[in-house]
Amino acid sequence: MIHVEGIGKRYRITEGGARYGTLRDAIAGGAARLVGRGGPRRRESDFWALKDVSFDVAEGEVVGIIGRNGAGKSTLLKILSRITPPTEGRIRLLGRVASLLEVGTGFHPELTGRENVFMNGAVLGMRREEIRRKFDEIVAFSEVEKFLETPVKHYSSGMYVRLAFAVAAHLEPEILIVDEVLAVGDADFQKKCLGKMGEVARGGRTVLFVSHNMGAINRLCGRAVLLEGGGLACEGPTSEVTARYLSARTAEVPAVAFEPDPAKDAQIVRAGLVDRDGVPAGGFDLRAPHGIEVHYVVRKRLADHRVTVRLSSGAGELVVASFSNDNREGLHPVEPGPYIARMEVPAMLLVPGDYLVGLSIGQPNVRTYHQEEAAFRFVVDGHDLLIRQGPTGMLCGQFFPWRTGPAPEGRSEAAVARPRQSAGDVG
Secondary structure, three states: OEEEEEEEEEEEEEEOOOOOOOHHHHHHHHHHHHOOOOOOOOEEEEEEEEEEEEEEEOOOOEEEEEOOOOOOHHHHHHHHOOOOOOOEEEEEEOOOEEEEOOOOOOOOOOOEHHHHHHHHHHHOOOOHHHHHHHHHHHHHHHOOHHHOOOEHHHOOHHHHHHHHHHHHHHOOOOEEEEOHHHHHOOHHHHHHHHHHHHHHHHOOOEEEEEOOOHHHHHHHOOEEEEEEOOEEEEEEEHHHHHHHHHHHHOOOOOEEEOOOOOOOOEEEEEEEEEOOOOOEOOOEEOOOOEEEEEEEEEOOOEOOOEEEEEEEEOOOOEEEEEEOOOOOOOOOOEOOEEEEEEEEEOOOOEOOEEEEEEEEEEEOOOEEEEEEEEEEEEEEEOHHHHHHHOOOOOEOHHHOOOOOOOOOOOOOHHHHHOOOOOHHHOO
């Protein structure tokens, strides 16, 4: 369905002056030459966003395209969507292509939601009868029925995405191309979109999906393509490609620092992953305990405070939220000064994968002084161990203690199967 051969995309970068002349620049340049100073020299250089990328996608395949920011993912999708031509190489597409590359792709802000559905469908090559047949289904999926007659310029970014994705996915293209734009939607909508893309793929159509969400890539895609620096680093089974991508990222120090803000009564200064000795760690070995260490400053006396650490999986699912005052009771005033809080993470608890750390500091049930939903990421290693052990779920369940033995006398099958009493029946 998709054949990409030696694709390259070159951009010309200009430094030291505009590519066009203005009267002001001409006067300034003439004055500089009169006093013996030359004007700014314009330097041009080439930047290859993509270079020699080749791969094929078969009919009905769902292929994930992954890589760091700037790797060339969006440029590749724009070439495949025929938005921009390649500088070199060629592509061959068999069938109609529907693309969702950014919020409101193909929408006119002055037209209503209803009018944009028909216009966008026509742009995608659909006949009016096809659009009419799918119209109710599109509106139901997008959940914007109440605003259907409102110009889309008044839509929020989430509403834009809902309607744009609904049109692209329901008008039965042979090839569906979706960029990270789905990150704009809420969690329920993202789950809905992933389910729809799975349904599209099971219907025999081809999907190209770009995302930084490795959980979604692993669930949805059978094969993945990894781009690095504009080139094709590798392609193959999704689990192998994502493992290479995540292992390469472990070279980055999982830590973060924030600019001081004197206006905040309490602020997180820096935070990061540390080993059992408190030394900054580059990665998380499943077999050893680690910690999330948070350095913060309090600038005025507070009646109470707590630091919160939230761990989410690569799929965006909350794994745990832990509070620094979990072991305390009542109010504890805190004086101005620097502080350190550390959340301990035991060994053999988190399954291997990519984790996102969210941080906040505030007074419980009163106010939040500083909050970072996505402060930094870290990777838990130990795939070999867990593949051998065979865990399931979000935690390493096989490492929880179990006790197995004969049932005590009097615990017959009938007693075990008897319905549990309600709280009101308990004496």
